[in-house]
Amino acid sequence: MAIWCARLAIDRWQLAEGPRADPVALISESAHGPRITAVNAAARDAGVRPGTMLTDARALCPDLAAAPADPAGDLALLESLALWAQRWGPWSALDPPDGLLVDVTGVAHLFGGEQMLLADAAERLGARGFAARLAIAPTAGAAWALAHYGPERAVLSRASPLGGGGRRAAADGEGLGRQTGPHRPAFGGPPPPEGEDLGALHELPVAALRLDPATLLVLRRLGLKRIGELSGVAREALARRFRSVRAPAANPLVRLDQLTGKVPEPLLPVLAQPPPLVQRRLLEPIRHRPLLDQVLGDLADDMVRVLEGQALGARRLDLALWKVDGEVIQRRLELAAATRAAAHITRLFAAKLDDIDAGFGIELARLTASWCEPLALSQRDFEAAAEAHGTSLAACIDRLSVRLGAGAIRRPEPVAGHWPERAQRWLAPLDQGRAAQESLAFHARPLKLLDRPELIAVIHASPDGLPRRFRWRGSLHEIVRAEGPERIAPEWWRERGAARLRDYYRIEDAAGRRYWIYRHGHAADGRGGTPEWYLQGLCS
């Protein structure tokens, strides 16, 4: 069964904003200005069509109101509709931007026949506020064609409505795996007369073959306007004309075979994956913390059991507590590694429950694992003491990030960058990072880097000689040894052209303290005044 929600975008907008009697158009920004993507009934009556520019449409209909289109939201709605449409068949597939395909093989008798099934679908979609055109056919391609271009609520019950005698038999044999065939009337209603079906697909325009606009243009120039005309042309001629295109959307022969069921057309079904969810309804609303801890422990145990059954581990857990007055308290927990340890989960949540106000009491507690990762069952350690001893690294990281914040614990990773402060970045502690080429370590680097290089006053041999003495944080350092300069150029792909280079020196003062300092620019580079000196790193 193909469902075409012909006005999905505007229907969704009207469901959100309420029905409007004045003309409204949904627009999207294009290179030449706003372009109309969907219109409501009043605007269509006024002559506004999707695809025109908004300014052109306003010439026709001056009081046209415009609202931004939301293709991503429409797609999300379509996904939820696809799941909902599984009430009519075991699985359904998306047909973006505004269609659905539902497999109703052997299902129609449950609704009292195909016509009744279509009527039921149309009624329920209409009740939800969506105008839809529906069709049932043996193949997805034929159903799509009928839904978009055929008569209202068309039902086609033969595998090969186009071919002559021998070809039809062959197609029937192949079509057994998909739908219908000779067994179909056993559980369907009586099939419609044969001639009507043949005519139904023959008379459809070639656009019903789901071809792209360029191919449609070619076919129109060839004078082929209806599917019947296309099947009248010799097959070899079509194969030769479109021999170089493999994509089904550009090759009418492939589409024609998909329509008749000679070529299989795999569809990607939409599967609902409900997140693991456990909840407790409480007989008496609870107002005290020890009881809440008890409920939380029970929930964690239940969740661990659910996760274990699916061989999953939780990475993110959402705890929602419904209060008697209707307010919902939500707490979220992110874990460093997939886990199934109830005690660990309870302990981490307990730190987040200190500030909640139970009010008149909590009557429902629900724990959802909104992000899971596969976690196989693992064997316990042979030595029980080693397992019970201390915590694992992931548990330690979880405890630290719950108390100190998510970004407090991190791991450095090398990055290809010229400037030292950009040669490392910080990742989440268990993030593996990207594989990178090890940089060639020609030069010694300091143990620590100040977050901001600090300005120092330096006496150095003129004009560009070694530094001799510097003052940092109020005290004077006599430099006895120095190595440099190591010249590091600015990153030309990131800096402006006038950025100054840096000359780095590794120095040691009279007391043995070792630093990493640089001169920002040099005197003759013409990119500013006298270069300044900075202290950036402290060596061990």
Add this chain to the structure above:
Amino acid sequence: MDLAPLEQKPGRETAWWSGLASAKRTPASGSKPLPRPGAGEVRHAELFASSREASGAGLALAFALDQAGQDDQRPWLWVQDAAALRLSGRPYRPGLPASLRHRLLHVAAKSPEDALFALEEGLRCRDLAFVIGEVAGNPKALSFTASRRLSLVAEVHGVPLWLVRLDAARDLSSARQRWQIAAAPSLPPRWNPAAPGAPAWHADLFRARSHPPGEWILRDDGQSHLVAEWASPPHHGDLVRAVGDRSLAAG
């Protein structure tokens, strides 16, 4: 760290259990710790250093490498509070010792209380090789009780802690060794005598549980072991106190 074998380089023996994880070495909490070779290993040491130099953190890393050896490939934790981070900078991966740089986990704590919490959690973790802390000044949170907690956790779980105290006064602490650290002039490198050489530290052990105090110049020998030489010659003649003008009862 055991100082007695440290002075007899290079003939340093490695203990037979060094390949086992520390979790297996130490019995679970509650039972009495087993006597074992190398019991001179230190679990909690404090290094007092100035925030104007990175010698405290550098020597803490050298101590940790010297004690842990090259075999241990577990990650290690470096905890800094906000003041220490601002004063003495952030760890820089290319400058860390090559065997440590890929295993670093860094914690930037906002307050000394958070830093102590992170240190304690790190010490409880069986997957960490060692923990290094950097706390600036003498915060109220780092009391004697807090340091006692750290000592006990480190000894029960067998994870060593090197706590660097930046610009701090020598307050009460239960650390097993307490050092005063300063940078020392390095030996001139072989190929460029005018350049700074491998790091050296002037280390003054002023309080230790199992070792007499002393002053040394410590250097890294290039194979992640420390070599020590006396900074001031030991006074072997001072074992008997000079007789002074005081009564015998005063001791």
